[in-house]
Amino acid sequence: MTFPQPMPFFPAAANFAAGNDTPRQFLERCLSHVEKFEPAVGAFVCHDIAAARAAADRSAARWRDGRPFSPIDGMPLGIKDIIETADMPTEQGSPLFAGCRTGRDAASVAAFSCGMIPAALGTQVVGSILRPASFCGCVGFKPSVGRINRGGSYDYFSQSCTGVLAASLEDAWLVAVNITARAGGDPGYPGLQGPAEPPPPRRPRALAVLRTSGWEEAAPKARAAFEAAVARLADAGIALADRHADPVIEEVEEAIADAAPLTRSINAWEGRWPLNTYRDRDATKLSRSALERLAMAEAMSLTEYGAAITVRQHNRETHARLTARYDAAITLAAPGAAPVGLGSTGNPVFNVPASMLGIPAVSLPLLSIDGLPLGLQIAGFVGEDAALFAVAAAIRDLQGAAA
């Protein structure tokens, strides 16, 4: 079965204003894909197509009147099942919460309407935005930590971010910046900083090439695809350096080498509550991995957690030293193409460093292995999400020109 490319909303919206297309027609094109592929994919816990059509018609009327709510008015949007919505259950993927309705919209949803492609809201604590984006051939955006309001998402981890999967960098930016203009960032954070329009491409002066501790686990064809992309950037005259060329990059590689076990400890402690109260309620409804995480947490002390977040802070300061010399870092978004079947969601080894560091990162669908998509990951600096988008757009254009 060959899946279609996701449809960007940003270019279509230009036609809504001109009267050559409507949000309802855009939705119907999405629905024809959903009808064809959902039986095989099983992506949606629930959807309400009649409500989506009515919402798209109301949006069409606003565009026709020249008064859309925002540049993404009418964009169909998927919402991860741990994020509250007023009109759909929030089940957190768990039988403990079957049919649970909270009756309110999460901060990132109030801004929007219904539930389908071309964009989706997700959350990433380890790698749950960038990895699926890599596997699905779409753009994934994990913002700087705290920059998109997580209110109403059942996810309290200190590394967790609400982020976006979208058909294009432009759509991803518009979704993210329109959420934060209305709902802000997490309390105490300034929210996503940047322009209301997608940042235009800006050619990077220099890029750090990270091969990370995931490199050894990556498929030979994934490594080859990455090296080809690096070679195309070098051919285009972009300055590139790796751990062998720059001792600061070597220090960063060392600081992120243990990102996975460090993140595991931090998440275990932070999940101690509420997992302990769920276990006391009905342990048979917790997965074996949740029970294992809880056991790990209950063997930890507050002092050990404090030591772990101190190490994390030190790693963040080490990484920030790249700012002086590089516009961004590039690496793979996954060690290979999507695994076959439902037994595994894939290895997050290339995603956990950005989560641990709290930095913004995007996955771009620029690589492939035997026809299956593979993401090129571009990671920026805390708070500099807009600059990351500008550099990522330039890299996309350079790769596209060379391909």
Add this chain to the structure above:
Amino acid sequence: MTFPQPMPFFPAAANFAAGNDTPRQFLERCLSHVEKFEPAVGAFVCHDIAAARAAADRSAARWRDGRPFSPIDGMPLGIKDIIETADMPTEQGSPLFAGCRTGRDAASVAAFSCGMIPAALGTQVVGSILRPASFCGCVGFKPSVGRINRGGSYDYFSQSCTGVLAASLEDAWLVAVNITARAGGDPGYPGLQGPAEPPPPRRPRALAVLRTSGWEEAAPKARAAFEAAVARLADAGIALADRHADPVIEEVEEAIADAAPLTRSINAWEGRWPLNTYRDRDATKLSRSALERLAMAEAMSLTEYGAAITVRQHNRETHARLTARYDAAITLAAPGAAPVGLGSTGNPVFNVPASMLGIPAVSLPLLSIDGLPLGLQIAGFVGEDAALFAVAAAIRDLQGAAA
């Protein structure tokens, strides 16, 4: 009607171990107070006395066997109505959530059992721990921001803390430190730092005396009571300085002068979500003040919020300069005694600076006006909660000796 002094748990627990008293007998003494005063006070949304008695009996058995869960095993505890409990509804003081049961315990409750004095868990964004403690003649403790896990509390404000109202400093410390040993702090924070036992009194070398922008609003008798306390500390040989004696204190007084409007702006933006989704659901169930806060928030931009938290951070850095010269700062905990009737919960002007600064503060029931209690507030430095308790215990002992 004369209310009883709250009963400290810490000295009673020594008798549990010796077999001269039991948690059940302690509970019955509390219940005799509840029976007598609750009809006039109306403090409890709900309680389950049979379950409390059964829990006290189980605790008594553990003490008898020499195996209590913690030094506060069996302590009856009140839980503020915005904090989730597995076995009671969580109504947030609002008809929108009448009968709402979430089926899980909040992070700060899992550690405990049932619901009554001598200690209570509360939350403070502006002044909702220290002010009622002052009015009620008990000890109030607002910890450093982030140091007691707020998970399960319906309160996402960046200044909000879960804190403790208790019969004594020792009880307040034991409740707080036992919660954090089990549930930690907010994700990303190291949690409350300090010993498992109450910190012993430590005589301060020097104290900063803050009269704050609330001073002009304080009742003359409140000011006189405060000045008498200051004089007793001076007589005891403690070095004291105020804004006239030290330009650093003058800068701090200026940094906290606008704490109330700054906090109002920050809280308005941070409450934009979820208030907007509640309004969209049923605006008639929001209070007028909630609708006013929402209107204020919707007139703000993300940029204005960013500017407000930048000012707050600057104020925090200014306050931290006191660390070099003073062990703590003292001020009033309220501008007067409790207001009569249910029309007002009192003026938080003396409490909002500690909330805005994110610093730990306690209110001690050492002052009075015409026989009504008034709190002396002692404020410390971020993360130094245990040092604050040691200094506060010494100040309590000095005041008691002089009184």
